[in-house]
Amino acid sequence: MQRRSLRIEETLVKAFIYFSVICVVFALFNILWHILSHGVGLITWEFISSYPRDMGRAGGILPSIVGTACLVALAVAVAAPIGILTATYLAEYAGKSGVMRAVRFSIDTLAGVPSIVFGLFGFAFLVIFCGFRWSILSGGLTLAFMILPVIVRTSEEAIKSVPYEYRECSLALGATKWQTVARVVLPAAAPGIVTGIILGIGRSVGETAAIMLTAGSSLGLPTSIMDPVRSLSLHLYILVSEGVSFEMGYATASVLIILIFCVNLITNLLVRYMITKRMGAGAH
Amino acid sequence: MRRRIEWLIEKSLLLSAIVGTLIVMLIAVFTFLEGFPFLAKYGITSFITGKVWDPAYGEFGILSMIIGTFYVTIGALIIGVPIAVACAIFLAEMAPQPLARLFRPIIELLAGIPTVVYGFFGLIVIVGFIKSHFDVPGFSILAASIMLAIMILPTVINISEDAIRAVPKQYKEGSLALGATHWQTIRYVILPGARSGLISAIFLGMGRAIGETMAVIMVAGNTALIPTSMLDPVRTLTINIALEMGYAYGDHSSSLFATGIVLFVLIICLNALVTRLKRRVTE
Numbered sequence: 001m002q003r004r005s006l007r008i009e010e011t012l013v014k015a016f017i018y019f020s021v022i023c024v025v026f027a028l029f030n031i032l033w034h035i036l037s038h039g040v041g042l043i044t045w046e047f048i049s050s051y052p053r054d055m056g057r058a059g060g061i062l063p064s065i066v067g068t069a070c071l072v073a074l075a076v077a078v079a080a081p082i083g084i085l086t087a088t089y090l091a092e093y094a095g096k097s098g099v100m101r102a103v104r105f106s107i108d109t110l111a112g113v114p115s116i117v118f119g120l121f122g123f124a125f126l127v128i129f130c131g132f133r134w135s136i137l138s139g140g141l142t143l144a145f146m147i148l149p150v151i152v153r154t155s156e157e158a159i160k161s162v163p164y165e166y167r168e169c170s171l172a173l174g175a176t177k178w179q180t181v182a183r184v185v186l187p188a189a190a191p192g193i194v195t196g197i198i199l200g201i202g203r204s205v206g207e208t209a210a211i212m213l214t215a216g217s218s219l220g221l222p223t224s225i226m227d228p229v230r231s232l233s234l235h236l237y238i239l240v241s242e243g244v245s246f247e248m249g250y251a252t253a254s255v256l257i258i259l260i261f262c263v264n265l266i267t268n269l270l271v272r273y274m275i276t277k278r279m280g281a282g283a284h
Numbered sequence: 285m286r287r288r289i290e291w292l293i294e295k296s297l298l299l300s301a302i303v304g305t306l307i308v309m310l311i312a313v314f315t316f317l318e319g320f321p322f323l324a325k326y327g328i329t330s331f332i333t334g335k336v337w338d339p340a341y342g343e344f345g346i347l348s349m350i351i352g353t354f355y356v357t358i359g360a361l362i363i364g365v366p367i368a369v370a371c372a373i374f375l376a377e378m379a380p381q382p383l384a385r386l387f388r389p390i391i392e393l394l395a396g397i398p399t400v401v402y403g404f405f406g407l408i409v410i411v412g413f414i415k416s417h418f419d420v421p422g423f424s425i426l427a428a429s430i431m432l433a434i435m436i437l438p439t440v441i442n443i444s445e446d447a448i449r450a451v452p453k454q455y456k457e458g459s460l461a462l463g464a465t466h467w468q469t470i471r472y473v474i475l476p477g478a479r480s481g482l483i484s485a486i487f488l489g490m491g492r493a494i495g496e497t498m499a500v501i502m503v504a505g506n507t508a509l510i511p512t513s514m515l516d517p518v519r520t521l522t523i524n525i526a527l528e529m530g531y532a533y534g535d536h537s538s539s540l541f542a543t544g545i546v547l548f549v550l551i552i553c554l555n556a557l558v559t560r561l562k563r564r565v566t567e
Contacts, residue, residue: 010467017378020370021387024441027434028394031405085300093294094301105559106305112488112551113311114495116522120544121311123529124318145307152304176286178293206398209497209522213529233400233498240404241502253401260396268389 032257038247039254047251052219056235057245061252063221067136067229070222071215072204074140075147080197082144083151084186087193090152091159092181111149118146119213127214134228139215143207147200154199158192158274159185191274195267202263206256208233232256315548319541326535331542337508337519339528339536346543348510352425352518355511356500357493359429364436365486371437372444372485377470395438403502406431411503418515423505426514431499436489443488447481448474484558491554495547497522521547 050060086103094100122142132138162185170180186193208231216228217238230238232252239249323331326344334345371391375384410430415422451474459469475482505517506527519527525540525547532540 006465006468010465013467016366017370017374020367021374023367024371024394024437025387025390027437028390030409031397031402031434032393034405034409035401082300082303085297086304089297089301093297099298099301102305103301105555106308108559109308109552109555110304112491112495112555113308114497114522114547114551116495116497116525117311117315117544117548117551120318120525120529120541121314124314124541125310129314145311148304148307176290178290202396206396206400208398208400209526212526233398236404237400237498237502240400240407246408249404253404256398256401260398261393264389264392264396268392 035250035253035257039250039252042247042251043254048255051221052235052248055244056219056239056248058248061232061235061248061255063219064230064232064235064252065255066221067215068205068231068233070136070225070229071140071143071211071231072201074136074225075143075204076197076201078141078144079148079151079200083148083196083200084155084193086148086152087155087159088181088186091156092177092185107149107152110145111153115146115207115209116213118142119210121145122210122214133226134214134216134218135226136215136222136229137225139211139229139231140225142210142214143204146207146210147203150200150203151193151196154196155189155193158189158196161192162188191270191277195270195274198263198267198270202260202267205259205263206233207231208237212237232259312548315541315544318538319543319545322535322538323542323545326539326542331539332546335510337524339532339539342535344535344539344542346521346524346546348508349519349521349524349543350546351510352504353494353520353522355425356428356432356504356518356520357490359425359514360432360436360493361486361490363429364433364489365440367433368437368440368485368489369444369482371441372448373470375441375445376448377466377474391438391441394434399435399496399498400502402431402435403499406499406503414515420515421505421517423503423517424515425504425511425518428500428504428518428520429514431503432493432496435496435499436492439492440485440489443485444478444482447478447485450481451477480561480564484561487554487558487561491551494520494550494554495522497526501526 047060048065049062051062053059090100090103094103119142122138126132126138126141127134166184166188167180170184171177175183211231211234215231215234217230217234218228219230222229233256236249236252236256239245239252331344331346332350333347334343335347336343336345337348375387379387406427410427411422414420414424414427455473455477456469459473460466464472500520501523504520504523506519506523507517508519508524511518521543524543528536529540
């Protein structure tokens, strides 16, 4: 009797687990299918290479593509060096000191702060206090703060997973700690670090709330770092929320999804490369 | 000479590590600087417990948005967490290698889709669905909760899976050796063993749901009233800032920064809880 109720319970649980997995798969494919089936057909060379006309009802998204590229490039240029150095410090130098705990807590907090609060901060600090106005500079720096935790965490993992023997060999050859870190550990961790940077790129491409309050929403092509821009994701939001054009919305959303798809693909390939390389090293 | 260079390098690394801490402090300082004078003037209690939000008439009560955020977040957790934990069990305990290898990129992609794209999808598909089935406008707590439930899935799945995998193999082997079935082992040994990890997964998912802006803004309806049913429109704290920051000035603008303070404090508390849980696991 008891065994029978147990069997029923097991069957039910298993059914729920499979149901959940199917739900997740269905959710993703439903979203992708819905957006891409409406949008991909509208992506033409003209759409990608021309200016929007009539507030975005017609024409293309060239300024938004350029704007997104500028924002992302600036964010990565600022966040990557700081992030990698922070990760190096945490993984190689910090030990278990109070400083490390404070840094780690800050990084975790930074990862959890809602993007709209980043936006508020960027607005108060960069746009007003520093006088950068709504510009690529303000938006890019705000994004840099946002993606810093992603880069730090991924790089730290990568640095920590470099086999300990590498360091011992280098130190035994008479290299100093920094020489070891810079010439042995970091190169070995490079694919993992690059993965972190790419994840950061993915995150900044999709970000909207923080950009909305810091980068402006100009439809023109930027000529300097102090010009306002409208990123792709913000363009999509404005198109849809103000009911400008759902068609253009689908097309823009498809461009975004294709971008993210590429980012994920590259990340996966890098991770796979890293694993095979590590396994190859282990075999020798 | 060499030692001095090493010393210099270590200190400059420390310096860049401190940048993160500096940014957190700057965020705190600047949101508080902008928001706190307003809070002092208007009164924290009347700000948090005020039911009316009408900046044009000097009414700044965010109770309806706190309640809205609460409902939407709880809704997302109720829908999302069981599914996410089930997926984590699937990945860690049941899935054969090839199936797991297929499933993982799906979760990554789900994590990568920009929040506006989710919002756009929700606006058309989820809101449309609710509209056609319940005879209401469709912009509602329910729509926002479903949207957020999908969005927190990757976070909760990944952290729960790690937690489940971190349970020592011997526990599982012991339980199976005593004659327990696989499900009994999962339920009485593995899940309790992974408990603090699972709880931090839920907290982190909660943080994500509380902080989400662009997806919710497109499906929640955004009226600043206390909702009475799942099908009522709501405004969350994040929506309040995103919606009105564009044209706010004076007290209105400061009140939005004060809303930001409430959010920031909420997230810091959640984070401190997670950190404490993590420490308990490692000790």
